[in-house]
Amino acid sequence: MTGTHGTGHDIRAAAREEGLDARLVVERGAFRLDVTLRVAPGEVVALLGPNGAGKTTALRALAGLTPLTGGRLRLDGRALERTPPESRPVGVVFQDYLLFPHLTALDNVAFGPRCQGATKAQARALAAGWLDRLGLAEHVGARPRRLSGGQAQRVALARALATRPRLLLLDEPLAALDARTRLEVRSELRRHLAEFEAVAVLVTHDPLDAMVLADRLVVVEDGRVVQEGTPPDIARHPRTDYVAQLVGLNLYRGEADGHVVRLDAGPLITTTEALSGPVFVAFPPGAVTLHRDRPVGVSARNLWRCEVAGLETHGDQIRADLGGELPLVADLTAVAAAELDLRPGAAVWAAVKATQTHAYPV
Structure with a gap:
């Protein structure tokens, strides 16, 4: 009986240790990164944030390219803080792919397995299999300069996956692609990430990439996590101005008393929800x-x-940036903007129905 109980405990303990458990503390001059990440096998997490937030520093710390000042880094129960980059079970797809220009697609992908001890024939067979899975069987002999942006991205992904990593890191993987290619490759990448059985961490500043590719978002600002959750939860409940702008919402903080919220910005706003205490209104x-x-x-x-503080084209609409009693952003058609004779400095009245507001606790 005792032995059986011990075995069950060991299995449960091993299960808890699978995946990524990290607290990344990196200090560089006045900047301090302090980000905690827990990611289960098969889960895709996107680190999202403005430029300079610390996303790339976090990714480099996970890869071992930037040393930790403090914290911890455990992958499948194994401490990696002192493990050199080349010895970590980590695959990286860099923003500019960093393919070896003198090697064919096949040999670029075979490079990792060769470094892990595979023979040339074994490595090439493995590489050919990955290139075939990614739809690149006809390009095995092509060098990077002969590949399109989308093809180069897939070769870089194949090279990262060929080493059978337990942690896959993607640094702005679609940033170098044009709009049409980006749409196609984003869809392909989502499919491949869905099949990936280990941990995947994606760094991006593009909300659409994050929403489409990730199971969970971790929003980083000024080196710390300000919000995390599923894409729908983040979109519906933004907690900082950056996140609100990211998902395209006007966001305010205030004090609720039933259906009325006194905003920190000054005026009152009537909401659908009846709440009490500190709230966000979006x-x-x-x-x-x-x-x-x-x-x-x-x-x-x-x-x-x-x-009207400013006007700009936003998709097929005009976005008006408004100051005054309540600073906000409004979208309207070009026809409506023309009929209103909108221009910087113009005085307008802005109205919002209570039914179109959303209030939630801070």
Whole structure:
């Protein structure tokens, strides 16, 4: 009985140790990165944040290219803090792919297995299999300069996967692609990541890449985690201005008393939800209607006098940046913008229906 119990305990303990368990502390001058990551096998996590947030530093720390100042780094229960980069079970797809220009696609992919002790024939057979899986069987003999951006990206992914890594790191993997290729490769990459059985960590500043490719988002600002969760949760409940801009929402903080929230920015806003205490209130730019004169018959509860601070094209719409009683962003059609004669400095009234707001606890 005792032996059986011990075996069950060992299995459960081993299961808990699978995957990535890291606290990455890196100090460089005035900048300090302190990010905790726990990622299960088969899970894809995206590190998302503005330039300079520390995303690439975190990725380099995971790869062993930047030493940790403190914290821990365990992969499948094995401590990696002192393990040199070349000895870590880690595959990396860099932003510019870093393919060897003098080697064919086949030999680029075979390079990793060769370094792990495979014979030339074994490594090439393994590489050929990966290139075939990624739809590159016809390009095994091509050198990088003969490959398109999408093909080079797939060769880089094949090279990373050929070493059978327990941790796959992708640094802005679609950044170098044009818009059309990016759409196609994003779809392919999602399929391959879904089949990957170990841990995958993606670094990006593109919200669409993160939303499509990742199971979970970890948002980093100024070297620390400010929010994490599934893509729908992040999109629906942004907790910083950066995240709100990322998902295209106006975001405010305030104090709720039933359906009315007194915003830190000053005015009151009426919401659908009845809450109490500190809350966030969010609504999309498309929920804002603009009027040159105070609208007749519209409740003054969610009506603010504003001034146009700037205008820019946003997709097939015009995005108006508004200052005044409540700084906000509004989206409207080009026809509507012309009819309102919108221009910087113009005075407008902005209205939002309570039913189009969303309030949630801080």
